[in-house]
Amino acid sequence: MDLSCFKAYDLRGRVPDQLNPALAERIGRAYVEVTGARKVIVGYDIRLSSPEIAEALSSGLMAAGADVFDIGLCGTEQVYFATSHYKMDGGIMVTASHNPKDHNGMKMVGPESRPISSDNGLNEIRDRVPEPFADAPKQGSYEPLEVMSAYVDHLLGYVDAGVLTPLTIVCNAGNGGAGLVIDELEQHLPFDFIKIHHQPDGHFPNGVPNPILPENRAVTADAVIEQGAAMGIAWDGDYDRCFFFDENGRFIEGYYIVGLLADQFLRKTGGGKVIHDPRLTWNTLDLVKAAGGEAIESKTGHAFIKQRMRDEDAVYGGEMSAHHYFRDFAYCDSGMIPWLLVAERLCQSGQTLSSLIDARIEAYPASGEINRTIDDPPKVIAAIEAKYSVGAKKVSHVDGVSIEFDDWRFNLRMSNTEPVVRLNVESRANIPLMEEKTEELLSEMDRLNREG
Structure with missing residues (x-):
């Protein structure tokens, strides 16, 4: 049985060879046996294979004795919302996000929409799938569940309707x-x-x-x-x-959105903790401190950020990869709450989006994430660290290596899934320095890779 669709955080694979209805049915059974869930939310995305895979998944869940609450065509965050809002035992979203159109997958959560990944149940589910199954003494039931209206009400709760203008x-x-x-x-x-x-x-x-x-x-x-x-x-x-x-059609790096949302959220809450990833940090640290909050660094990746947010009871968490997490959204990520908050800020301030962002880009210009394919990533990262940690103010290993100097810093880390090294560089109000150091690091990485 091909189980290659099981990844570190979720399931993704080509349909039908890596994921198909027969496998989805077994995954549903295994999910119930491993988690003990009795009430499970199921939703699916717009992919052509999604309804059939969701139906087979639901059959497996019910055969194993779980009641299925089908929320139909939706986004991943509606599964998160419904699972926590209706106090279910778990939820499964059938989606392959931005993978090619002949792919599909699943994202799984447990109670309170806590992520199920390879270190807390996903590997056990994978290992259970090929084993024989017996039907539960009592089949689970099936019920369609309408969540859009409760979800939309919840989204609107993040903004003050009174300040919104056309x-x-x-x-x-x-x-x-x-x-x-x-x-x-x-x-x-x-x-x-x-x-x-x-x-x-x-x-x-x-x-x-x-x-x-x-x-x-x-x-x-x-x-x-x-x-x-x-x-x-x-x-x-x-x-x-x-x-x-922004209003000029310029794409805004996710890093600057994290700072903007942290600032906007802390203004509402009057303080609190904000979780951020280690790739680019100075802008976020600056804004969080100014708004009376406390910034806390976490390893990159949704499972790490969500756990850290729970541990710290943080109000907001942001990754520069455009994932934004909210305490009142079961500590989960949403693609709808962020733009509502940014729109509210535009209405409140009367400023343009470019004027809100430009000052931040000038204060902390960043390279954005640059990926390089490297034959031996650990070796190259170790060599870079050995060279650049001399005379550095701070060296950190929260995720890969972050090395900080007075007026510039960088983070270098390995991809979890491919032989790629990811570089991020930023400086304090010095674009030429940021660009020079980015080029210098990339040349050094290329040299080390060539020399093997």
Whole structure:
């Protein structure tokens, strides 16, 4: 039995050879046996194979004795929301996010929407799948569950309706599921939405929705300029990530959005803890401190950030990869709450998005994440650390290695899934220095890789 669709955090694979209804049915049975869940939320994304895989998954869950609450076509965050809001034992989202269109997968959570990954149950589920199963003495029941209205009410609770003023906003759902939520929110907001690639379509007529790819950004950027919009937003297929464009159509690095949201949230809460990843930090540290909060660094990756947020009872957590986490959203990530908060800030401040962001880019210019394929990543990272830690102010190993000097810093880390090393560099108000050090590090990495 091919179980290669089981990854570190979730399941992803090609349909039908790596994931298919027969395997999905067994995964449902294994999920119940390993977790003991009795009430499980099931939802699925817009992919053509998703309804069939979700149906087979539900059959397996019920055969093992669990009651299935089917929330239908949705985004990953609606499974998170429904699982915690309705106090279920777990939830499974059928999605492959931004993978190619012939792929599918699953994201699993337990009670309170706590992530199930390889270190807390996912490997046990994988190992249980090939073993024989017996039906439970009593089959589970099936019930459709409407969650959109409760979910939309919850989203609207993050913003003060009284300060919202008319804005024109370009939204690009990438033919994923986000458009369905925008249509619902639109009825409660004074915004004029310019909708592109709006209809859910698993054929992905405009390409797989992954706004992090530069070639996928132009359509949103152009629409912002053409419509004179206040900002643009683009989502991935299951809309747990959102990406921002300012009023000039410029794509905004996720790093600066983390700082903006931390500041916006702390203004509301009057302080609190904020979790951030170690790749780029200075802008976030600066804004969190100024807003009376406490910044806490965590290893990159949703399972680590969510656990750290629970441990610290943090109000907000952000990764520069456009994942944003909220305490009141079961410590989970949402692709809808961030843009609502940014829109609220534009209305409150009367400022443009570029003016809010430009000052931050000037204060802490960053390289953005640069990936290099390296034959022996640990060796290259160790060599870079040995060279650059001499005379450094601070060396940290929270995730890869972070090395800090007075006026610049960098983080170098390995990918969890491929022979790739990821570099991020930032400086204090010195673009030429940031660019010079980025080039220097990349040349050094190339040299070390060549010399093997």
